[in-house]
Each structure stands twice: as structure tokens, then as C-alpha cells.
Amino acid sequence: MKKSNFVAMIMGTIGGIFSALGMVMCLESDFGDFKIGVIMGSIGLVILLLTVVVWRKMTGKAPIRFSAKTIGTTLLAVIGALLLGVGMCLTMVWGNVVMGVIVGIVGIVTLLSLIPLTKGLAWR
Numbered sequence: 001m002k003k004s005n006f007v008a009m010i011m012g013t014i015g016g017i018f019s020a021l022g023m024v025m026c027l028e029s030d031f032g033d034f035k036i037g038v039i040m041g042s043i044g045l046v047i048l049l050l051t052v053v054v055w056r057k058m059t060g061k062a063p064i065r066f067s068a069k070t071i072g073t074t075l076l077a078v079i080g081a082l083l084l085g086v087g088m089c090l091t092m093v094w095g096n097v098v099m100g101v102i103v104g105i106v107g108i109v110t111l112l113s114l115i116p117l118t119k120g121l122a123w124r
Contacts, residue, residue, distance in 0.1 A: 004058035011051040019044025077114055083107030 022041025026034055056063060064070065087104025090096045 004055055007058060008051055008055040011047060011054060015044045015047030015051055017044070018047060073114065073117060076110065076117070080107050080110030080114070083110055 018040050022037045022039070022044055025037030025040060027037075052064070084104055084107030087100045087102070087107055089100070090103055091100030094100075
């Protein structure tokens with residue numbers, strides 16, 4: 001394993017843990033501390049963003065250029081993840097199974113549309 005991949009794996013794990021703990025602390029009333037959850041989640045997101053910067057620098061890749069396609073792709077990914085999450089919440093939390101499955105499938109299709117958008121279609 002390359003050093004850059006190892007560092008990215010460790011930083012991504014730490015960022016994911018902070019982000020997940022922050023979300024749990026915000027959503028679970030047992031913890032009772034919403035503010036600390038927001039702080040921990042924010043720290044996790046910052047670490048995850050730093051992971052991308054550090055990994056690209058260690059592998060010698062150029063920094064990410066922000067273009068309309070990059071911003072559109074990112075927005076589509078966020079919308080797809082949110083739709084999938086809302087579908088899961090509708091199903092598991094609010095007991096609305098039919099609507100939850102429909103919204104979840106729309107989220108999955110949205111996320112799957114990212115593959116041809118970013119990689120293109122190879123017709124052979």
C-alpha cells in the first residue's frame with residue numbers, strides 16, 4: 001500500500017468517525033447535547049475535506065479546479081444522498097414504507113447517474 005493511500009485511509013476513517021458521532025449526538029436525544037454534536041460533525045467534515053487535499057498533494061495531482069461541471073456533479077451527489085436518506089427515514093422512522101421505497105429508489109437512481117456523468121459511456 002502506498003503511503004498516500006494509507007494516510008488518506010487513516011484521515012478518512014478519523015473524519016468519518018467524527019462526522020458520524022456528531023450526527024448521532026445531534027439526532028439522538030439520549031446524548032442531550034446538540035451543540036457538541038454540531039461541532040464534532042463539523043470537525044469531521046473539515047478532516048474529510050483536508051483528506052482530499054492531502055491525498056492529492058501526496059500523489060502529485062493538481063488541486064481540484066471548480067468548474068460548472070464539478071459543482072453540478074457535487075450538487076447531484078448531495079441531492080442523491082439526501083433522497084436516499086429521506087427514503088430510509090420515511091421507511092424506518094415514520095413507517096411510510098411505500099413512499100420511503102419510492103424516494104429511496106429515486107435517490108439510488110440519482111446516485112447511479114453519477115457514473116456515466118463522471119466516467120462517460122464506453123460503447124464497444
